[in-house]
Amino acid sequence: MAVTVQSLPQGPIAANTHIITDTATGKIALVDAGDCTDTLLSMLSGGAVEYILLTHGHFDHILGVAALKQQFPKAQICVHALDADCLTDEEESLCSWECAGQQTMIQPDRLLQDGDKITFGETELTVLHTPGHTKGGVCYADLKNRNLFTGDTLFCLTAGRTDFPGGSDEDLLASLIRLKNLDGDFTVYPGHNRATTLDYERTHNRYMRRMGK
Ligand SMILES: [Zn+2]
Numbered sequence: 411m412a413v414t415v416q417s418l419p420q421g422p423i424a425a426n427t428h429i430i431t432d433t434a435t436g437k438i439a440l441v442d443a444g445d446c447t448d449t450l451l452s453m454l455s456g457g458a459v460e461y462i463l464l465t466h467g468h469f470d471h472i473l474g475v476a477a478l479k480q481q482f483p484k485a486q487i488c489v490h491a492l493d494a495d496c497l498t499d500e501e502e503s504l505c506s507w508e509c510a511g512q513q514t515m516i517q518p519d520r521l522l523q524d525g526d527k528i529t530f531g532e533t534e535l536t537v538l539h540t541p542g543h544t545k546g547g548v549c550y551a552d553l554k555n556r557n558l559f560t561g562d563t564l565f566c567l568t569a570g571r572t573d574f575p576g577g578s579d580e581d582l583l584a585s586l587i588r589l590k591n592l593d594g595d596f597t598v599y600p601g602h603n604r605a606t607t608l609d610y611e612r613t614h615n616r617y618m619r620r621m622g623k
């Protein structure tokens with residue numbers, strides 16, 4: 411195994427934090443951080459966390475980012491440019507709706523664009539801009555190890571909501587078509603609930619099965 415992936419639901423709406431470990435070097439990238447619980451820290455103990463990768467800026471995926479950065483100051487916080495304001499604005503992150511005053515503001519280290527590469531050890535992730543749930547939503551694709559981290563764009567048997575500010579039905583459908591049209595199968599690690607596979611979603615997901623090729 412070139413990477414291992416562990417998933418831990420955390421935070422106010424149990425958003426998954428995925429821990430991707432490059433097995434050759436022990437280097438780690440985290441995908442989303444709705445909290446920074448003792449359970450997460452014990453899973454990371456002694457690990458070299460190089461990246462805190464955000465699939466989008468909603469509060470349930472970012473409330474643990476500032477605390478994680480304190481624990482791992484060298485870790486780069488990465489978010490798509492169009493969702494970057496969420497890290498410094500509770501209105502943008504929707505934190506003000508659910509848990510006002512609980513977000514610790516923090517600046518991202520790197521703003522992502524479609525096609526960017528994230529490298530740690532022998533592992534490379536490709537950034538896919540997949541707007542629709544938010545303007546700056548992204549998926550992270552590990553093309554070699556066939557893992558796809560989909561945030562709130564694609565879930566097992568469903569897809570992300572489009573009724574929040576910045577959401578768009580049209581954009582979400584285009585993003586789902588893009589994922590459907592990726593070559594080959596992937597293990598899909600969504601932002602909430604259980605993992606699935608892209609082939610399973612291509613045939614069973616009600617949003618995905620009728621669209622695209
Ligand atoms: Zn969301």
Ligand SMILES: [Zn+2]
Nearest residue numbers: 425470562601
């Ligand atoms: Zn979410």
